[in-house]
Amino acid sequence: MSVKIGYLGPKGTFTKLAVDAAFNGDDKISFKTIPQCIDAVNNEEVHIGVVPIENAIEGTVHLSIDYLVHQVRLPIIAEIVVPIQQNLLVHRDFAGELLDIKEVHSHRHAIAQCQQYIHKFLPQATIHYTNSTGSAAEMVSANGNPIAAIGNTLAAEEYNLNIMEENIHDYPNNHTRFIVLAKNKELVKINHSTDLERTSLLITLPEDRAGVLHQVLSAFAWRKMNLSKIESRPMKTGLGNYFFIIDVDEPYDDALFPGVQGELEALGCKVTILGTYPVYKLACK
Numbered sequence: 001m002s003v004k005i006g007y008l009g010p011k012g013t014f015t016k017l018a019v020d021a022a023f024n025g026d027d028k029i030s031f032k033t034i035p036q037c038i039d040a041v042n043n044e045e046v047h048i049g050v051v052p053i054e055n056a057i058e059g060t061v062h063l064s065i066d067y068l069v070h071q072v073r074l075p076i077i078a079e080i081v082v083p084i085q086q087n088l089l090v091h092r093d094f095a096g097e098l099l100d101i102k103e104v105h106s107h108r109h110a111i112a113q114c115q116q117y118i119h120k121f122l123p124q125a126t127i128h129y130t131n132s133t134g135s136a137a138e139m140v141s142a143n144g145n146p147i148a149a150i151g152n153t154l155a156a157e158e159y160n161l162n163i164m165e166e167n168i169h170d171y172p173n174n175h176t177r178f179i180v181l182a183k184n185k186e187l188v189k190i191n192h193s194t195d196l197e198r199t200s201l202l203i204t205l206p207e208d209r210a211g212v213l214h215q216v217l218s219a220f221a222w223r224k225m226n227l228s229k230i231e232s233r234p235m236k237t238g239l240g241n242y243f244f245i246i247d248v249d250e251p252y253d254d255a256l257f258p259g260v261q262g263e264l265e266a267l268g269c270k271v272t273i274l275g276t277y278p279v280y281k282l283a284c285k
């Protein structure tokens with residue numbers, strides 16, 4: 001059986017680079033948006049979906065986490081981390097200078113990763129947000145105007161663009177985490193080794209209970225469980241209502257995690273496990 005893998009496309013996105021680094025051979029199907037990709041896994045149009053979740057410079061990809069929490073709950077089966085290098089891509093026929101570029105197109109995370117570069121070298125350009133860096137590159141290749149896209153070298157290749165400036169992201173240690181979603185975890189086969197396992201929890205706090213966040217964190221702290229991320233997001237039910245995503249750098253087990261869950265539930269919290277999964281730090285071609 002050929003395993004169908006959905007990803008945030010079109011061709012030439014960073015998500016495609018992550019998919020190519022992790023999976024070989026299988027059917028790879030691009031989706032225009034993150035929700036469309038997640039829906040496709042849920043509707044069983046594809047077996048696996050890969051979407052970005054967090055970037056080292058710009059932080060969480062809110063669209064992915066919010067869609068997973070509020071719209072479609074699918075388990076996280078694995079995580080792929082790849083290095084991110086942003087480049088300024090222009091049409092093959094563009095022969096001007098940086099100051100001739102009227103518009104810069106890209107995904108909002110890519111624009112944010114190059115904020116200082118744009119501020120310094122492209123102050124005249126207007127910013128246009130796209131669904132992905134790949135769709136920005138596609139747009140530039142179809143357009144003769146003096147415009148540019150921010151994206152990777154695969155996009156330059158796929159859309160026959162010139163790389164006008166390389167490595168334009170503002171901070172050198174740039175990586176993005178991608179999550180792998182699937183209903184059947186047996187279909188997710190990543191042939192790389194890893195010694196890191198992570199568990200992601202969704203926690204909602206009881207209303208108006210002084211010090212409860214401190215108590216939540218202590219439940220992990222005294223068990224010496226290593227948290228790699230804590231993030232709050234609006235519940236979308238009114239001002240001041242938030243949920244927390246907590247990543248623990250340990251696989252789910254039958255002792256510590258049920259202990260934490262019981263303790264948090266006794267405090268009036270609601271705890272949901274979003275996934276317990278291996279983390280693969282991979283290089284891209």
Ligand SMILES: O=C(O)C(=O)C[C@]1(C(=O)O)C=C[C@@H](O)C=C1
Pocket residue numbers: 008012013014015016052055061084107109110131132133134176
């Ligand atoms: O637009 C792409 O190429 C994507 O895969 C999305 C995305 C993101 O959402 O963060 C992925 C990696 C980079 O951080 C920039 C953009």
